[in-house]
Amino acid sequence: MKEVETEAGDYAAAFERLRENPSRFPAWIEDLRRRALEQFEAVGFPTVKEEDYRYTNIAPIANGEFQPTIDFDETRRRARRADISSLIYDEARGSRLVFVNNVFSPELSSTEAVAGDIVVEDLAEAIHGEHAAMIKNFLARGAETSGDDAFTSLNTAFMTSGAFVLLPKNTETKMPIHLLFLTDATMSKVATFPRVLVIAEPHSRATIIEEHKALNEDAAQSYFSSSVVEIYVDDEAHIVHYKVQREAENAFHVARTRAEVGRASTYNSTTINLGAGFTRHNINMNLRGAGSESWIDGLFFGQGTQFADTHSLINHREPHCTSHQSYKGVLNDKARSVFNGRIFVHQAAQKTDAYQSNKNLILSDQARVDTKPQLEIFADDVKCSHGATVGQINLEELFYLTSRGVKPELARNLLTYGFAEQVVQKIEVESIKRQLDEVILNRLHTTLDA
Amino acid sequence: MSTANIELLANQEYKYGFVTDIESDAIPKGLSEDTVRLISEKKGEPEWMLEFRLKAYRHWLTMDEPKRWANLNYPEIDFQDIVFYSAPKQKETLASLDEVDPELLRTFEKLGIPLNEQKKLSNVAVDAVFDSVSVATTYKAKLLEAGVIFCSFSEAVREYPELVKKYVGTVVPTNDNYYAALNSAVFTDGSFVFIPKGVRSPMELSTYFRINNSESGQFERTLIIAEEGAYVSYLEGCTAPKFDRNQLHAAVVELIALDDAEIKYSTVQNWYAGDEMGKGGIFNFVTKRAACRGKNSKVSWTQVETGSAITWKYPSCILQGDNSIGEFYSVALTNHAQEADTGTKMIHLGKNTRSTIVSKGISAGKSNNSYRGLVKMSPKAAGAKNYTQCDSMLIGDQCSANTFPYIEVQNATSTAEHEASTSRISEEQLFYLQQRGLSQEDAVSLIINGFCKDVFRELPMEFAVEAQKLLGLKLEGSVG
Numbered sequence: 001m002k003e004v005e006t007e008a009g010d011y012a013a014a015f016e017r018l019r020e021n022p023s024r025f026p027a028w029i030e031d032l033r034r035r036a037l038e039q040f041e042a043v044g045f046p047t048v049k050e051e052d053y054r055y056t057n058i059a060p061i062a063n064g065e066f067q068p069t070i071d072f073d074e075t076r077r078r079a080r081r082a083d084i085s086s087l088i089y090d091e092a093r094g095s096r097l098v099f100v101n102n103v104f105s106p107e108l109s110s111t112e113a114v115a116g117d118i119v120v121e122d123l124a125e126a127i128h129g130e131h132a133a134m135i136k137n138f139l140a141r142g143a144e145t146s147g148d149d150a151f152t153s154l155n156t157a158f159m160t161s162g163a164f165v166l167l168p169k170n171t172e173t174k175m176p177i178h179l180l181f182l183t184d185a186t187m188s189k190v191a192t193f194p195r196v197l198v199i200a201e202p203h204s205r206a207t208i209i210e211e212h213k214a215l216n217e218d219a220a221q222s223y224f225s226s227s228v229v230e231i232y233v234d235d236e237a238h239i240v241h242y243k244v245q246r247e248a249e250n251a252f253h254v255a256r257t258r259a260e261v262g263r264a265s266t267y268n269s270t271t272i273n274l275g276a277g278f279t280r281h282n283i284n285m286n287l288r289g290a291g292s293e294s295w296i297d298g299l300f301f302g303q304g305t306q307f308a309d310t311h312s313l314i315n316h317r318e319p320h321c322t323s324h325q326s327y328k329g330v331l332n333d334k335a336r337s338v339f340n341g342r343i344f345v346h347q348a349a350q351k352t353d354a355y356q357s358n359k360n361l362i363l364s365d366q367a368r369v370d371t372k373p374q375l376e377i378f379a380d381d382v383k384c385s386h387g388a389t390v391g392q393i394n395l396e397e398l399f400y401l402t403s404r405g406v407k408p409e410l411a412r413n414l415l416t417y418g419f420a421e422q423v424v425q426k427i428e429v430e431s432i433k434r435q436l437d438e439v440i441l442n443r444l445h446t447t448l449d450a
Numbered sequence: 451m452s453t454a455n456i457e458l459l460a461n462q463e464y465k466y467g468f469v470t471d472i473e474s475d476a477i478p479k480g481l482s483e484d485t486v487r488l489i490s491e492k493k494g495e496p497e498w499m500l501e502f503r504l505k506a507y508r509h510w511l512t513m514d515e516p517k518r519w520a521n522l523n524y525p526e527i528d529f530q531d532i533v534f535y536s537a538p539k540q541k542e543t544l545a546s547l548d549e550v551d552p553e554l555l556r557t558f559e560k561l562g563i564p565l566n567e568q569k570k571l572s573n574v575a576v577d578a579v580f581d582s583v584s585v586a587t588t589y590k591a592k593l594l595e596a597g598v599i600f601c602s603f604s605e606a607v608r609e610y611p612e613l614v615k616k617y618v619g620t621v622v623p624t625n626d627n628y629y630a631a632l633n634s635a636v637f638t639d640g641s642f643v644f645i646p647k648g649v650r651s652p653m654e655l656s657t658y659f660r661i662n663n664s665e666s667g668q669f670e671r672t673l674i675i676a677e678e679g680a681y682v683s684y685l686e687g688c689t690a691p692k693f694d695r696n697q698l699h700a701a702v703v704e705l706i707a708l709d710d711a712e713i714k715y716s717t718v719q720n721w722y723a724g725d726e727m728g729k730g731g732i733f734n735f736v737t738k739r740a741a742c743r744g745k746n747s748k749v750s751w752t753q754v755e756t757g758s759a760i761t762w763k764y765p766s767c768i769l770q771g772d773n774s775i776g777e778f779y780s781v782a783l784t785n786h787a788q789e790a791d792t793g794t795k796m797i798h799l800g801k802n803t804r805s806t807i808v809s810k811g812i813s814a815g816k817s818n819n820s821y822r823g824l825v826k827m828s829p830k831a832a833g834a835k836n837y838t839q840c841d842s843m844l845i846g847d848q849c850s851a852n853t854f855p856y857i858e859v860q861n862a863t864s865t866a867e868h869e870a871s872t873s874r875i876s877e878e879q880l881f882y883l884q885q886r887g888l889s890q891e892d893a894v895s896l897i898i899n900g901f902c903k904d905v906f907r908e909l910p911m912e913f914a915v916e917a918q919k920l921l922g923l924k925l926e927g928s929v930g
Contacts, residue, residue: 051519347847365829365862375853377872380844384872388857390827391865 012041014068015157024124026132029159032140036156043150055338055370056280056309061252066191066224068158069101078184079105082215089431092178092209095120097163100182100215101192104161108180118171118206123162123197131166138232139197149282151254155193155228162195167204167237176207176242176429183251184215185223194227200237200265207240209429212255213275214248223247226254235262235289241269242427244436247276249304255281263289263318270427271298273308274439283312287321287349298327299423302335302367303443309338314356316349323353328423329360330416331367332443339371343386347378356386361393361419413444464722467692470557470662474581476536479665481529483507486635489535493604493638496611506624506634513628520791521820521852524733524760525696532698534636536581536666554578554585558658574685575600577657581666582638589653596652598682599644603671606642613644617675621704621741621768629700629762630737633669637702640670645680645711654683654910661690661721661732667698674704676711678744685716685913688757692722694730696759701736709744709771714752716909718917721757726815728787731759738765742774742803750777751794752908754917759788764822766795769803769831776805779905783921784817784849793823793854798831798864807838810902812921814845820852827864834864842872843901895922 015037025033045062046053069075079100088096094113097120098105104122114120119131127135140156163179181194198208210229214220225247233239239259247253253276261267273279285294300308314323329337339358360369373386393415401411420440427433441447477488486507490500515527538554558578575589577600584602593600599610606614624634641657661668676682690697699721705713715738724731734757740749751765767776778794796805805825813819825836842851853870875897883893899906899918906914 350847360859362859362862367862369857369859371857371868372855373853373868373870374855375842375870375872376850377842377844377852378847378850380847380849380874382844382872382874386853386868386870388855388868389866390857390859391867392862 010065011068011154011157012037014070017070018068018158018160025127028136029127033157033159036153040150040153040157043153045150052311052340058280060278061224061254064189064222064224064252066189068191068193069103072103075101075103075184076105079103080107082108082182082184084108084180084182087180087213089176089178089209089429091429091431092176095173095175096178096180097122098180098182099161099163099194100184101190102158102160102194113175114173116171117168118173119164119166120177121164123164123195124160126164134166134199135164135197138199138230141230149256151226152228152256155195155226155256158193159195162197165196165198165206165208167200167206169201170203172205173207176209178209179211181212181225181227182215183220183223183225183247185220185248186216189221190223192223192225194225196227196229198231198239200233200239202235202237205238207242207429209242209244209432211244211246212253213246214251217248220248220250222250222252224252224254228256229258231257231259231267233259233261233265233267235265237262237265239267240428241267242429242432243269243271244432245271245273245275245279249275249277249306251276252278253280256284257281258284260286260288261292261294264291265289266293268295269297270423272424272436273298273300277306279308281310283310284315285313285323286315286317287323288317290318291320292318293322294324296323296325297423297426299420300329300337301420301440301443302330302337303332305334307336311340313342313344314354316343316345316352316354318348319350319352321349321352323355325356326423327358328419329358329369330363330420331360331369332363334364334366336368337370339373339388341386342374342376343384345377345379345382345384350379350381352379352382352384354382354384358388360390361416362390363416410446413446417441417444417446464692466689466720467722468560469691470553472551472553472662473539474536474663475539476533476663476666479531479533481532481534481636485534489636489638492535493607495607498615499607502619502624503635506631509625510628510631510635513631516628520762520822521818521854522760522762522789522791524789527698527733533663533666534669535638536663537583538580538585554580557660574654574656577602577641579639579657579659579670581661581663581668584639584641593652597646597649598651599642600655601642603637603640603642603673606673610642610644613675614642614673617704617706618673621706621739622702622737627737629735630702633671633700633702633737637669637671640672640701642672643674643682643684645676645682647677648679650680651682654685656684657686659686659688661697661699664691664693664695664697667700670701672701672703674713674715675706676708676713678708679710681712683714683716683910685718685910687718687720689720690722690732692730696731696733698733698735703736703738705740705749707740707742707744707747707749710746711744712748713740714750715740715765716913717753717755718913718920719753719755719757720920723757723786723788724759726786728759732757734758734761734763736763738763739768740766740776741768741770742776743770744774745771746773747771748775748777750779750908752779752905753781754905754909754920755780755782755790755792756920761790761792763792764794766797767805768797768799769805770799772800773802774800775803778807778809779908780809781812781902781905781917781921782809782819783812784814784819786815786817788817790818791820791822793821795824796826796836798827798834798836800831802833803831804834805836807836807840808904809840810905811840811842811851812845812898812901813842813849813851816848818850820854822854824856825858825866825868827859827861827866829860832861832863836866838868840870841901842870843898844872844874891922898922
C-alpha cells in the first residue's frame with residue numbers, strides 16, 4: 001500500500017506543476033479537476049484484493065513513476081515534425097483530430113470535410129465556444145456515479161485537452177470521424193490521459209474511430225495511457241464506435257468507455273486490442289431509453305507476454321432493449337486474457353433481450369484465460385443468456401482442411417484467422433479492416449495470397 | 451386467480467414446522483474454549499479429537515466473519531447467543547431401536563422417516579440426527595456384514611479412531627474458512643461412512659437432520675470414504691421447526707474417493723425458510739467438498755435446495771486423480787424473502803479430468819437466487835473438460851436471478867464451456883396446458899418439473915418423487 005500512496009503524491013505534485021501553466025480552461029473545469037484529484041488521492045490505485053482487480057495486478061502502473069506531460073510547447077514542436085501519413089485512413093482524410101501526449105495538434109489534424117453544424121474540435125477550444133453550456137452539462141457526468149474509480153478520476157484530473165464531437169439534431173456524416181491519440185515516449189516515461197466526449201442529438205448518425213498508437217514506436221520507453229470516453233446517444237440517434245488499440249508493446253493502456261443510450265437508438269461498438277503489454281478496458285453501457293439496441297464486440301489477439309482485461313457492464317434500465325455482446329480472445333505464447341462481463345437487468349426492464357459470449361482460443365500451454373460472464377436479473381419477462389468457452393482449434397475442421405491438401409500449419413493459421421476475423425469483418429471502414437487483417441496475418445506469419 | 455386464493459396458497463403451512471416436546475440436555479448459551487472442551491467431554495472423545503477442535507477454535511478466533519462477498523444480506527450473527535450442544539435426554543446406551551424415546555420415533559415418523567424395525571424404509575439405511583446427536587441408525591448390522599461402516603460420527607471416533615484420524619480435516623482443513631473452522635471446533639455429530647475396497651454398498655445410505663431446540667445451532671460433520679473400486683449412494687434430508695429467530699446451521703462434509711471409487715451424494719434441503727416477511731429461518735452456511743484422489747474416481751453431487759432463509763453452499767470437487775470425474779446437479783428454489791448463493795467449484799488437477807455442472811435456479815416472491823461457481827484448469831490438467839449449464843427461471847418481477855461463473859484455464863489442451871440462460875413460465879405454455887384441462891397449479895408444477903428434469907433424473911427414485919412434490923408445494927400460489 002505504501003508505494004501506492006507515494007505514487008498518489010507524485011501525481012499530486014505533477015498536478016500542481018501543471019497548474020503553473022496558464023490554464024485555458026474556465027474555473028468550473030479547474031474545480032472539476034481539483035475534485036477529481038482529491039477523489040483519486042482518497043481511493044488510490046486499486047489492488048488485487050478488490051474483486052474487480054482479482055486477476056489484474058496494476059502495481060506496475062502504480063509503481064511505474066510515469067509523468068504527465070507538462071511542457072506543452074515542446075510537445076507541440078515535436079509533434080509537428082511527426083510523420084503520420086501511414087496512420088491516416090482514406091475514408092477519414094478530412095475528418096480527423098490528432099493528439100500527442102494530451103496536446104491537440106492542429107497541424108496533424110484536418111476537419112475540412114466536416115460539414116454543416118457538426119462539431120469536431122479540441123475540447124479545450126470548444127469549451128469557450130457556443131457549446132460551453134452543453135459541455136458543462138455532459139462532461140464527466142458519468143464520473144459522479146462511478147466516482148470510486150481511480151483511473152477515471154486520474155484522467156479527469158489531468159484533462160488538458162480532448163476530442164469533442166457534437167452531432168446536432170437530424171445531422172449525419174458519411175465519413176467516419178477519426179480520433180487519433182498518439183503517445184511520444186521517446187524522452188521519458190510518459191503518462192497520458194486521452195479524453196473523448198461525443199454528444200449525438202436526436203436522429204443524428206455517425207461513425208467514430210478512436211485509435212491509440214505510439215509515435216516512434218521503436219524508440220518508445222514504457223508509457224501509461226489512461227483514456228476516458230463518454231458517449232451520449234439521444235433518442236433515435238445511431239452511433240458506431242470502433243476502438244483500435246495499437247499501443248507500443250511496452251505500454252500500459254487503461255481505458256474507460258461509458259455510453260448512455262436513449263430511446264430507439266443504437267450504439268454499436270467494436271474494440272480491437274492488439275497493442276500494449278497491459279490493457280484494462282472498462283465498458284459501462286446504460287440502455288436508458290425503451291427500444292434501444294446495442295452491439296458490443298471485441299477482439300484481443302495476444303502474443304508474447306501481453307495481457308488484456310475487459311470488464312463490461314451492460315445496464316438494462318428500460319424495457320424492450322436489446323444488447324448483444326461478443327468478445328473473442330486468441331492467446332499465443334504467454335499471453336493472458338481476463339474477461340468480466342456483467343449484464344444487469346433492472347426491474348423496469350421487461351422484455352429485455354440480452355446476450356453475451358466470450359470465446360477464447362488458447363494456442364499455447366503458457367497462455368492463460370480467466371473469464372467470468374455474469375447475469376443479474378431483476379425482471380421476469382426477459383430473454384437473457386450468456387456463454388463462455390475456452391478451447392482449442394477444432395480437430396475436425398483441421399482434418400477437413402488437411403484432407404484437402406492444406407498443410408497442417410497453414411490450416412491451423414487459417415482457422416485462427418477465421419476465428420478472429422469474425423470480429424474484424426463487422427468493421428465497415430474498409431481501410432481499417434485491411435490494416436487489421438494485415439496485422440493479424442502477420443502475427444500468424446501467414447499471407448492469404450499463397 | 452383471485453388475490454384471496456393466491457394469499458391462501460402462498461401462506462400455506464410449512465408442514466415440518468412443529469416442535470417436539472422433549473426434555474433436552476443442553477449446555478448454556480455461548481462459545482469459549484470451555485464450550486469446546488465441554489462438548490468434547492460430553493462425547494467422551496480422545497485427546498487427539500479435542501486437540502483438533504482446539505486448534506480449529508484458536509484459528510477461528512483469528513478469522514473475520516466473511517462479509518458481503520456473497521450476494522446475500524443477513525444480520526450479524528451473535529455466537530454468544532447460540533446453544534452449541536443440545537441432546538434429547540435418553541437412557542445411557544441403546545441396545546436397539548426399541549429403547550429410543552417413543553417421542554423421538556414419533557417425530558421422525560411424522561417427518562416420513564420411520565425408524566421402527568418393521569416400518570423402516572426398505573433398502574435405505576437411515577442415521578437420524580436430532581439437534582446435536584445421532585439418535586438412531588438403522589440397518590447397521592446388515593451393512594457391517596458387507597463390510598460397510600455406517601454410524602454416527604461420535605461412534606466412529608470411539609470405534610474406528612484410526613480411520614477418522616487418517617481422513618478427517620484432509621479435504622476441508624480446519625482453517626479452510628470461517629464457518630468450517632467454527633464447525634471443526636464445535637461439531638457435535640454427523641454421519642461416518644466407510645466403504646472398503648471393492649465393495650458396493652448393498653443399500654442407499656441416508657442421514658436425516660432435524661433441529662428442534664429453538665436456541666441451538668446445528669454443527670454436524672460428515673465423512674465418507676470410498677476405498678478402491680467402492681461405490682456408495684448417500685442422501686441427506688433436513689427440516690426444522692418454525693421459530694421467529696434465525697438459527698445457524700454450519701456443516702462440514704468431506705468425501706474421499708480413491709482409485710475407481712464412486713460416491714453419489716444427494717441432498718434434499720428443506721430447513722425452515724422463515725415466514726413471507728423473512729422473519730426466522732435457518733442460516734445454512736455449509737462447506738461440502740470432495741477429493742477425487744484416485745484414478746478414474748467419480749463424485750457426483752445432487753442437491754435440491756428449497757429451504758433455509760439464507761443458503762451459502764458450494765459442494766466442490768478436487769479432481770486430483772487422472773481421469774477422475776466430478777458432477778454437480780442442482781435445483782435451488784427461493785420464494786418469499788429467501789436468499790441463496792450456491793454453486794460449485796471444480797478444480798481440475800489431474801490429466802483428462804472431466805466435470806459437468808447443471809444448475810437450475812428458480813426464484814419467486816421477493817427472493818434472491820445466485821449461482822456462483824468456479825471451474826479451474828490447472829497447468830497440469832492436460833485434456834481436461836468441463837461443461838456448465840446454468841438456467842434460471844423467474845416467477846414475478848420482485849425477485850432476482852444471478853449468475854457468477856468464474857472460469858480459469860491455464861493450459862492449451864483443456865476446454866471449458868459455460869452456458870446460462872434466463873426464462874420464465876410463459877403465458878402461452880400455461881394457456882396450452884390449461885386448455886387441455888390441467889389446473890393452473892398443475893400446469894405450473896408440470897413446467898417447473900420439466901425445467902428441473904435434468905437434475906431430478908440424478909436423484910434416487912423415492913427422493914425424486916419427494917423433490918417434485920416439494921417444489922410444487924413451495925411454489926403454490928406464486929403464479930397467477
